[in-house]
Amino acid sequence: MVTIKDVAKRANVSITTVSRVINETEHSVSPETRERVLRAIQELGFYPNALARGLHRNETRTIGLIIPDISNPYYPSIVRGVEDEAQAQGYTIILANTYRSKEKITKYLNVFREKRVDGIIFTGGGVARDAADENFFEQSNIAAVVIGKSRNAKLPSVQVNNVQAAREACEYLIQKGHKKIATITGPGNSITAVDRLEGYYQALKHNGIEIREELIIQGNFEFDSGYQAVDVLLEKDKDITAIFAHNDMMAIGAMKALAEKGLRVPDDIAIIGFDNIPLSLYVTPGLSTVTVPVYEMGRTSMKILADLLAKVEVSRITTLPTKLTLRQSC
Amino acid sequence: MVTIKDVAKRANVSITTVSRVINETEHSVSPETRERVLRAIQELGFYPNALARGLHRNETRTIGLIIPDISNPYYPSIVRGVEDEAQAQGYTIILANTYRSKEKITKYLNVFREKRVDGIIFTGGGVARDAADENFFEQSNIAAVVIGKSRNAKLPSVQVNNVQAAREACEYLIQKGHKKIATITGPGNSITAVDRLEGYYQALKHNGIEIREELIIQGNFEFDSGYQAVDVLLEKDKDITAIFAHNDMMAIGAMKALAEKGLRVPDDIAIIGFDNIPLSLYVTPGLSTVTVPVYEMGRTSMKILADLLAKVEVSRITTLPTKLTLRQSC
DNA sequence: CTGAAAGCGCTTACAG
């Protein structure tokens, strides 16, 4: 590996001078000297050692990104958003899949400390809470932002209004004439699911539709739970005409179950999902859904983190708009 | 940030001794001393600075992972495989999305050099070639492995036998009685697509079926190209009974087009895809396809990279088995 | 405009 010393020797200057030209400091360097140094760098193929630099500057220009599972279709776009913005701002990201395991989270958090990442972006409010339990942030002096609702009031977060968006989705169904609307929820411990259910409640109440608990089926955000929910629902009431699923995966699971039973979407039963994962576009019929701007959420969270690191003031909560995306399923 | 000095002071030993206990070197340290040091570490919340360590050891335990686009459903599982194995071996991964842009690739490669990653894993043979053009690997002394066919003969690669797998897929179709089999290919400059087409040729030839060029439609691995290919195909020959798509995305695009035309899969036209992306399971009817063990490819590539770094001998080419996964589309 | 020297936080021969 060629070092700053090699460059200095070749250009016949001190390493101080070389450092000045590679860092483009305001400290002036004569044009000829700069030229010589630049040439030496070129000829030797010198790439400054970021470890040495980081050690001194006390920054690594690296951020840690914690997600539950990259193979869940909700996350790739977030990662892409974070990474695009990171690259634009000269940061690099370390990816951590935690599978929601507390043990893995702790392990990664420690690695992040040792590698001295400048900041961390979390997806999944629960994760941030776990970390905060140990006073991780105060102690480590690492900046952080959360994507989604945060249970740690101190961390800035980027989120979406799930209550309102769910309400709009259900009101769309109502407006189309549906009265018997079932819903397939997320797991009970998910803040997101709780909010989406609240939106469902509000829409029905506001439109004078009685809420029937038996039409609320608990799912877990996975395909299978949507698939299975259909059986349960049809047993309870053969006449439901619409389903609001708390995410697209379950909506698509439900669609598959309906197709297998010979029921047509949307003619027999209309369906609306939530998230707008890529999948929802490819399925037949195309799934109507609530678009969550995941890419922008990723991008924005990185922007906020960069601001935080640059000591720019940031807002505690950033709410991004959702949008109803209508396709053929309702 | 607490440093090794703070720990040494608190435990009343030299930093040399602290270093010895955190590194668990064979150099012996008395039990009492070790105990004292460990306690000091605990109490102070000391996390050794990986930058300082890396600077000295000349290794970062970090590897760079270059992929075209994490939002392409083919890649998340690869990333997951790489990351799982990396974590198991104490490595951390920096993720780089290149969107196949030569400029971005170069930029990232330079960042990787500055950050002194120990190794790089590439997906996309073309990428590795570009990098190799500049003698990147010799010059930088960074180890690398390629997922997929590599055009750089020096780099170890993890791949799959696309010719044989495509042939098996087509032979399955033939065995089911199909004679008029169309194929939707990948882009002409993709080695993968060329191989899969070769498999198609071999299957037909070997079974005495005439190859009709008009039944070979060029796609680009994207959903839309599969969707559009159906129009073209039906115009050329209304009587085709099966389609072999070079990847699942195009197969699913074709399925959507067929559904919209009122043609039933598999009764009117059977379809088989390639890759077995998660999507293929969720679509109705379920897509029959060739399973490419992407997770294992990711995992294996990381394993090989770790071996390379540990100076263990590795094989130049590792071929992982594919498998026909039959669902309802054929 | 240029450079010598201290220091960032570690590891590792070397000495005892």
Added chain:
DNA sequence: CTGAAAGCGCTTACAG
């Protein structure tokens, strides 16, 4: 078993 010291490759006051 323990420690003083050199060194990894940079940056940054400080001096001239």
